[in-house]
Amino acid sequence: MSATAKKSSQARKTLQLVLIAVAALVLAGNFIIKSLGDDVAPAEGAEGSALSALDSLTVREAATKDGYDREADFGSAWQDTDDNGCDTRNDMLQRDLEDIKFSTGDACEVASGTLNDPYTGETIAFERGENSGDVQIDHVVALMNAWTTGAADWDKEKRVAIANDPLNLVASDGPANMGKGAKDASEWLPDNQAYRCEYVARQIAVKTEYGLWVTPAEHDAMEDVLTSCPAEPLPLPTP
Structure with missing residues (x-):
């Protein structure tokens, strides 16, 4: 060539x-x-989605925290509101933990188990005793948040119901739960980003079920999360 x-x-x-x-x-x-x-x-939420339900919630500023008293207003923790013989904490441990073992002679009290923590994405070994607080039961809609977005006007029975409703409860990493405190979605979201859509959807489901409102900042934060998952379904109330 x-x-x-x-x-x-x-x-x-x-x-x-x-x-x-x-x-x-x-x-x-x-x-x-x-x-x-x-x-x-902007994402258009389909019927039955959390995003669609968010659009139906009332948006207004938070009411005052004055008068809030966790035990006086929402009852002592934890109660047996479903009359199954087990208190709510043990019900939730049974629901959310794996490889459960019960205390000797007690069909309710969870002695140990493993939690795949939704808030951190970590695996936590639960063992009843001095380290029981490693796993806590979080109110997805914090009770103080509920108080300032409508619950202050409820009767005691309805407040006790939301405090013990499985829809509003998730077993979680203790420090993460403590860090969340009474914060709403505009102030706190799980470190585990893979769980954020489900977390926000559950908050919306609780607020929908109980007729609570959301603040403008809370609404915008929820919408921001759900824009990445517009088809995230709205969790159904526990039968």
Whole structure:
């Protein structure tokens, strides 16, 4: 092959490589633009989704915390509101833990088990005793938050119900639960991002079930989370 032919062949190969590279960049650019568009575009929640339910909640500023008293207003922890012979904490441990063992001679009291913690994504070994607090039962809608978004006007029976409702309860990492405190979604979300959609959806389900409102900041934070998962279903109340 002559030198001229070799140069021509090399030029064609170089051009082909350039065209391939340009095509790849175009495709990548389209993908990035589409992804960004998906992230920023408002999501329309389908019927039955948490996002759709969020749109139906009343939005108003929080009421005062004055008068709030956890035990006086929501009852002592934990009660047996479903009359199954077990208190709510042990009911939730039985529901959320794996490899459960019961205390000797007690069909209710959970002695040990394993929690796949939704808030941190970590696996926690639970053992009743001095380290029982490693696993706590979180009120997904904190009781003080409930108080300032409608529960202050309820009777005691309804407040006790929300405090012991499995829909509003999740076994979780103790320190994470303590860190959350009474914060709403605008102030606190689980470190485990894979659980945030489900977490916010459960808060919306509780607020829908009990007729609570959301603050403007709380609404916006919930909407921001659900924009990435607009089809996240609204959890159903426990039968």
